[in-house]
Amino acid sequence: MEYVKLNNGIQIPMEGFGVFQVRDKEECRRSVLDAIRAGYRLIDTAASYTNEDAVGEAVREAVAEGICTREELFITSKMWVQDMENYDMASSAVDASLKALGLEYLDMYLLHQAMKDYFSAWRAMEDAYRAGKIRAIGVSNFYPNILTNFCETVRVIPAVNQVELHPYFTQEDALKTMREYGVVPEAWAPLGGGRYNPFDNEMLKGIADAHGKSVGQIILRWNVQRGVVIIPRSTRRERIEENMDIWDFVLTPEEMTQIGSLDMGYGDTRTKHFDPDFVRMCVHRKIHD
Numbered sequence: 001m002e003y004v005k006l007n008n009g010i011q012i013p014m015e016g017f018g019v020f021q022v023r024d025k026e027e028c029r030r031s032v033l034d035a036i037r038a039g040y041r042l043i044d045t046a047a048s049y050t051n052e053d054a055v056g057e058a059v060r061e062a063v064a065e066g067i068c069t070r071e072e073l074f075i076t077s078k079m080w081v082q083d084m085e086n087y088d089m090a091s092s093a094v095d096a097s098l099k100a101l102g103l104e105y106l107d108m109y110l111l112h113q114a115m116k117d118y119f120s121a122w123r124a125m126e127d128a129y130r131a132g133k134i135r136a137i138g139v140s141n142f143y144p145n146i147l148t149n150f151c152e153t154v155r156v157i158p159a160v161n162q163v164e165l166h167p168y169f170t171q172e173d174a175l176k177t178m179r180e181y182g183v184v185p186e187a188w189a190p191l192g193g194g195r196y197n198p199f200d201n202e203m204l205k206g207i208a209d210a211h212g213k214s215v216g217q218i219i220l221r222w223n224v225q226r227g228v229v230i231i232p233r234s235t236r237r238e239r240i241e242e243n244m245d246i247w248d249f250v251l252t253p254e255e256m257t258q259i260g261s262l263d264m265g266y267g268d269t270r271t272k273h274f275d276p277d278f279v280r281m282c283v284h285r286k287i288h289d
């Protein structure tokens with residue numbers, strides 16, 4: 001496992017484990033525990049996934065079993081839009097995530113979307129960061145124009161921007177803006193999120209065969225090799241292990257270019273985020289009373 005240093009000096013693992021849509025609590029607990037056993041140290045959840053409690057349970061179990069210490073883990077969660085209404089609601093959201101996870105501190109907390117009053121929400125996150133409740137704060141789904149305005153305005157520059165990044169949506173422009181501000185890119189849907197069917201692509205299969213690896217491993221490796229933190233999800237133990245087994249080979253510069261040539265220039269989100277109906281759905285979605 002490799003690590004990358006964030007803009008406040010702390011280290012984040014280059015690969016983590018995501019639990020989006022793993023709504024069944026037992027399945028979530030079991031797969032997080034499988035992931036920690038397989039060597040993952042970063043776990044990515046969100047208040048809106050409604051499984052923070054199951055993640056917390058798995059973390060406590062892993063520590064109790066002696067697989068790792070709490071300090072070796074890097075637990076990320078995200079504030080949902082509902083709580084980005086004002087400073088006080090955002091402050092309460094940090095405490096609610098800590099309570100649901102059963103943790104004394106979070107390693108990372110992200111603004112899930114650039115929606116509602118995300119500046120007030122950020123001030124609450126900055127204060128929680130200063131108070132030691134969160135070791136690093138970041139954002140998610142901030143496109144280059146939004147990220148630029150944000151970084152030119154706020155006091156604490158986000159440590160991370162978690163956006164959709166895979167060979168079909170490479171977002172080189174977004175990576176360039178992140179680098180300019182020292183924001184580490186983190187890929188959601190690094191395997192394409194169940195879309196695009198990369199596993200049947202002949203070019204990817206050829207590169208996979210050349211390295212004795214699977215297509216999944218090839219596209220995960222491609223992202224980390226361009227400096228992107230990845231958080232693949234699977235609920236199957238064999239895939240959880242397969243997805244972690246990407247640290248013993250290197251793609252050539254030609255292979256990197258070939259994989260990047262699959263880029264379509266748009267993905268699941270850059271389409272959705274520009275759709276008023278999607279924004280309205282997020283703004284009105286309630287995850288608590």
Ligand SMILES: NC(=O)c1ccc[n+]([C@@H]2O[C@H](COP(=O)([O-])OP(=O)(O)OC[C@H]3O[C@@H](n4cnc5c(N)ncnc54)[C@H](OP(=O)(O)O)[C@@H]3O)[C@@H](O)[C@H]2O)c1
Pocket residue numbers: 017018019020021044045112140141162163187188189190191192193194199216217231232233234235236239240242243
């Ligand atoms: N910030 C945001 O707005 C945002 C949005 C989306 C996601 N995320 C985060 O990013 C994480 C990853 O994104 P994601 O969950 O959407 O998608 P993903 O990790 O790209 O893909 C997950 C899908 O790929 C399958 N899969 C996993 N490993 C595989 C392998 N080796 N071979 C073939 N298929 C495989 C999984 O099925 P099985 O489970 O059946 O293996 C699942 O259907 C999420 O879990 C979440 O933590 C954040």
